[in-house]
Amino acid sequence: MVLSERDHVLGRKPPFLEKIASDFTDQDKKDIAEVVVNRKESLGGLIISNTTVSRPDSLKSPHKDEVGGLSGEPLKDLSTKTISDMYRLTEGKVPIIGVGGVGSGEDAYDKIKEGASLVQLYTALIYQGPPVIGKINRELSELLIKDGYKSITEAVGANHKTKS
Secondary structure (H helix, E strand, O other): OHHHHHOOOOOOOOOOEEEEOOOOOHHHHHHHHHHHHHOOOOOOEEEEOOOEOOOOOOOOOOOOOOOOOEOOHHHHHHHHHHHHHHHHHOOOOOOEEEEOOOOOHHHHHHHHHHOOOEEEOOHHHHHHOOHHHHHHHHHHHHHHHHOOOOOHHHHOOHHHOOOO
16 A cells, blocks of 8 residues: 555655564564565565564563563664574565664674664664764774775675675
8 A cells, every 4th residue: 555655656756665573473574575575676675673572581670561662772682683584585685774772883783794784773862862873883884894894785794695
């Protein structure tokens, strides 16, 4: 329905990005990947991930059992794994925006090496303020240089590529 409505837009069609959660089963991920790959001409990519309803053991808050989605640090590892799974399942043919727990250059780099071509952050902006963007850029640049990459594009999906 969204895609058919978008097709009524005059001029250049805005890309459609499907945002998925990290709580999907392996079969759900396979099904999503199949649809996305088969419709990649009409879909601009995936945003991974939304919040999670899981509750990691690392949560310390007395409110940790409240209902609702978690974002930020508690989502980081689950999000990165989902990025990795979807990159593998789509064979790297679909752009992925990595979201969830990005608060450092290393966090961004982990998502990029697992398949994210872009990263998004929000929670870190709330807790660390706008200077976090410069910090992440500096740290990410240092990690790329350390590993011999000339650009982020070279690092996208690096953990899935065999080294010769």
